[in-house]
Amino acid sequence: MKLNHINLYSHDIEADRAMFERYFGLRTLVVRGSKMAIMQDDDGSVVIVNHFENRLAGFDYPEQFDILHIGFIQESRDAVDALHARLNGDGWNIQAPHDAHGAWSFYFRAKGGYFIEVTTLTPIRPQEAYRGERQ
Template sequence: MKLNHINLYSRDTEADRAMFERYFGLHTLVARGTTMAIMQDDDGLVLIVNRFEKKLDGFEYPRELDVLHIGFIQESREAVDALHARLTADGWEIPAAHNAHGAWCFYFRAKGGYFIEVTTSTPVHPAEAYRGHQQ
């Protein structure tokens, strides 16, 4: 089985679509005005950002970045730093990259309201590895 798509509410679908194209290499499959953008990455994962206001029923994204976010993995610390530099040079206000759980990463809030993590691979330590239900 393969994860096919992710659908996120966005306060600004046009800004988010442009951000995902410019910094993360996604390409747009469908753009429906300011209501929805359907994008795809090089591996076939589809990311949808929508602004379906009538369906929100008071929904708000959490204020804390570790509660809800999407992540983009980079091959090296240098790649994380390079993307951070591009974003900050373009005016994004982003805290400095840092070491977290053995990975080098940074988080920032997209114009749509959700958080994005850019990180290197996080090592799984043997003591933390999932081993199924143990009785």
């Protein structure tokens, strides 16, 4: 099975589209005014950012739905640091990279209101490995 798409509610479609293109290499496939942008990565996965306020009523998002985030894996700590330096140099308000469960990572808030995580692969400790056992 392959992940097909991620759909994120955004407060600023244009700013988020530009961020995904500039820093994460996504290419824009479709823009529907200020309501939606559809982008794709090199492996064919799709990221959609939308601002459909009229669809929030009755939809069961948590009240603090901006805690949702999308993560991007980098190959090394140096790659995480390099992307952090680019974002910081461009004026993004971001936390310093830090060790998080054995991975090197940082988070920042996209203009659309949700968070972006940039991280190295998180190692799975033997005691955390899923073994198909029911709890």
